[in-house]
Amino acid sequence: MKNRIFLVTVLAALLLALAACSGDNNDATEDKNTDEAATTETAYEPEDVKDTDVCEVCAMAVPNNEHATQIVLTNERSLKFDDIGCMYEWIEENGEEDIGTAFVRDFNSEEWFDFNEATFVFDESIETPMAYGIISFIEESEAEQFIDEFGTGELLDRADLTNHEWKMYKDMDGHDHDEHDHEEHDDMNEDEA
Amino acid sequence: MLFFVIKLKVQHNTTIIQQKGGDLLKRLLGIITFSFLFIIVPNSADAKENLVQQLVDYADAGDTVHIPSGIYEEPIIIDKPITVIGNKDVYFTINNHKQAITIDADNVSLQHISINYHSDRTDGAALVINSNRNQLDHITIETTGRGIFLDNAHENILHHITLRGNERLPIQSRQRGIDMWKSNENTIHDSTISHVEDGIYIESSSHNVVYDNRITYSRYGYHLMFTKETELYRNESAENISGMMIMGTNGTKVYENKLTFNQKNVQSLGLLLFDVQNAIIKQNKIAHNRIGIFVEDATENELMNNDVTNNFIGLQFKRAEHNVIYNNAFSANVVQGQAEDSMNNETNYNYWSDHQGLDIDGDRLSNLTYKVDPFYLHLTNEYPPYRLLFQSPGFVFLENMMHTPIEQQLVDQTPLIDNPLDEAPLTKDNNKSTFIVSTIFLTLSLLTIYMGVKK
Numbered sequence: 111m112k113n114r115i116f117l118v119t120v121l122a123a124l125l126l127a128l129a130a131c132s133g134d135n136n137d138a139t140e141d142k143n144t145d146e147a148a149t150t151e152t153a154y155e156p157e158d159v160k161d162t163d164v165c166e167v168c169a170m171a172v173p174n175n176e177h178a179t180q181i182v183l184t185n186e187r188s189l190k191f192d193d194i195g196c197m198y199e200w201i202e203e204n205g206e207e208d209i210g211t212a213f214v215r216d217f218n219s220e221e222w223f224d225f226n227e228a229t230f231v232f233d234e235s236i237e238t239p240m241a242y243g244i245i246s247f248i249e250e251s252e253a254e255q256f257i258d259e260f261g262t263g264e265l266l267d268r269a270d271l272t273n274h275e276w277k278m279y280k281d282m283d284g285h286d287h288d289e290h291d292h293e294e295h296d297d298m299n300e301d302e303a
Numbered sequence: 304m305l306f307f308v309i310k311l312k313v314q315h316n317t318t319i320i321q322q323k324g325g326d327l328l329k330r331l332l333g334i335i336t337f338s339f340l341f342i343i344v345p346n347s348a349d350a351k352e353n354l355v356q357q358l359v360d361y362a363d364a365g366d367t368v369h370i371p372s373g374i375y376e377e378p379i380i381i382d383k384p385i386t387v388i389g390n391k392d393v394y395f396t397i398n399n400h401k402q403a404i405t406i407d408a409d410n411v412s413l414q415h416i417s418i419n420y421h422s423d424r425t426d427g428a429a430l431v432i433n434s435n436r437n438q439l440d441h442i443t444i445e446t447t448g449r450g451i452f453l454d455n456a457h458e459n460i461l462h463h464i465t466l467r468g469n470e471r472l473p474i475q476s477r478q479r480g481i482d483m484w485k486s487n488e489n490t491i492h493d494s495t496i497s498h499v500e501d502g503i504y505i506e507s508s509s510h511n512v513v514y515d516n517r518i519t520y521s522r523y524g525y526h527l528m529f530t531k532e533t534e535l536y537r538n539e540s541a542e543n544i545s546g547m548m549i550m551g552t553n554g555t556k557v558y559e560n561k562l563t564f565n566q567k568n569v570q571s572l573g574l575l576l577f578d579v580q581n582a583i584i585k586q587n588k589i590a591h592n593r594i595g596i597f598v599e600d601a602t603e604n605e606l607m608n609n610d611v612t613n614n615f616i617g618l619q620f621k622r623a624e625h626n627v628i629y630n631n632a633f634s635a636n637v638v639q640g641q642a643e644d645s646m647n648n649e650t651n652y653n654y655w656s657d658h659q660g661l662d663i664d665g666d667r668l669s670n671l672t673y674k675v676d677p678f679y680l681h682l683t684n685e686y687p688p689y690r691l692l693f694q695s696p697g698f699v700f701l702e703n704m705m706h707t708p709i710e711q712q713l714v715d716q717t718p719l720i721d722n723p724l725d726e727a728p729l730t731k732d733n734n735k736s737t738f739i740v741s742t743i744f745l746t747l748s749l750l751t752i753y754m755g756v757k758k
Binding site: 161 | 473474475485487507508509522528529530531544548550551552553568569570572575577578597599687
């Protein structure tokens with residue numbers, strides 16, 4: 111009988127101790143959450159592109175390349191897009207209210223940075239996954255350099271995108287345009303070594 | 304010139320060059336005579352390195368060149384209308400070149416060749432065609448890069464192609480199996496492709512026909528981007544991330560294909576129609592995918608007689624309007640359908656296996672309406688973790704409580720009572736055999752009961 115009373119007492123003590131510990135943990139977690147919330151109010155971080163990511167608009171897999179874009183919502187959920195055109199379509203449809211930060215990647219370095227600070231180059235013949243023909247640069251000088259090297263292209267800033275005619279520049283007829291400078295395909299016959 | 308003639312002396316014993324022009328004998332005599340004049344003969348390894356290109360260079364238009372058995376390590380360019388046939392065991396092992404074989408001329412036929420192509424260049428390919436009316440058959444390709452690239456190439460026929468990528472590469476690092484760019488009226492049939500990025504990829508092209516092919520273990524089986532009047536039929540796509548991705552197309556015909564077990568990814572699809580107009584999708588079997596058919600931003604398409612079964616979601620609409628969907632069978636899908644911002648689609652006369660139909664007038668059409676509510680999709684899009692509560696009683700309760708306007712729902716006003724794609728009912732013969740088998744079993748059972756208990 112004595113043993114049983116002792117056992118019950120020990121168990122009760124253990125339970126109390128556990129309750130106390132978990133209470134402390136909860137407090138700690140809450141404190142941490144509050145701290146995080148305070149810091150994330152001003153800074154949203156882009157997520158890396160994962161194999162399972164698909165574009166929110168066109169359902170294509172999002173390749174981990176310079177064309178990938180993303181929106182981090184105010185609830186910190188990240189939406190990925192395979193082409194800046196898909197992202198713009200999403201913004202047109204859903205508005206900017208819930209957007210924490212929209213990110214694009216630099217065409218040369220593939221570094222994520224704020225969509226609002228980018229310089230863009232547009233040309234129908236620039237190959238992008240959904241044929242919107244727009245690429246992004248951190249530095250305006252690099253955008254200009256691209257236009258020089260590519261031979262054609264229109265320099266745009268964030269404000270210009272509002273008036274830009276957003277559409278997929280598709281060509282279904284399969285006839286090559288003389289002016290089309292297809293970066294991947296054109297030099298196919300040159301090299302043999 | 305001198306060197307060239309010497310080399311041909313080495314080759315002519317093992318190679319047959321048939322010339323349609325008729326001066327073959329004269330040419331052979333010339334070669335033999337000249338070759339005996341020289342004592343210096345290049346070693347056989349050097350000769351073999353350039354053998355195939357020399358055979359091609361030496362042939363005239365219309366000739367047939369037979370390549371002797373062997374392993375060749377130099378790329379070749381075919382720039383005249385000839386037939387090139389590989390004898391048994393002809394292998395091109397090509398490392399770090401832009402391409403292994405290039406077909407520059409029209410009317411070339413290439414047969415019975417194996418290519419082993421190692422290159423991680425994104426602008427290369429094992430076989431490149433940039434000309435018209437060529438034929439490739441019985442070509443086997445193993446590649447770490449792109450397989451076959453048709454660049455502004457028209458009216459070519461590719462058949463019995465076996466193409467395999469590198470399964471050890473992650474899908475993001477693989478390249479396309481057969482890639483068409485601005486190429487019209489080509490045909491691909493009876494080919495097998497596996498372990499690549501997209502099995503058959505067609506962009507900015509029109510009037511291509513793809514049939515009787517099988518693509519497995521790749522990212523997308525068949526991928527159309529901005530094409531017109533493409534025809535895909537009797538193809539199979541299995542164990543890929545997605546079966547068929549049809550995007551930005553007009554006038555596509557997709558029929559009698561089997562798109563099954565495309566569920567390698569949380570976003571896997573059987574068939575995607577994105578920004579598609581005037582497509583006809585009929586008599587396809589779409590089974591065991593994550594989403595069977597996903598119709599997004601698509602208008603004026605017709606989907607009929609498709610068997611959509613055992614998918615997680617059978618049919619999903621997103622911003623799809625003015626499509627006609629009838630006589631399809633949606634059975635045993637976890638969710639038969641989902642619809643979001645989709646209006647003015649005609650979705651009557653389909654069979655929904657979970658529909659509790661009621662046929663009052665005996666016309667085999669249910670007098671009760673079948674509705675697909677977008678509530679679940681709306682909510683899980685906003686809060687993905689709610690997917691865990693899929694079809695929980697609370698969710699069903701909420702769905703009934705939160706009324707979605709009828710114009711945003713997918714509604715079948717006249718669902719079919721019977722599955723239109725079911726096998727024909729048992730014939731009289733089948734009935735008879737069933738009766739005989741049953742009688743035998745019954746007799747045996749009775750005999751066992753009465754005789755088995757006797758001692």
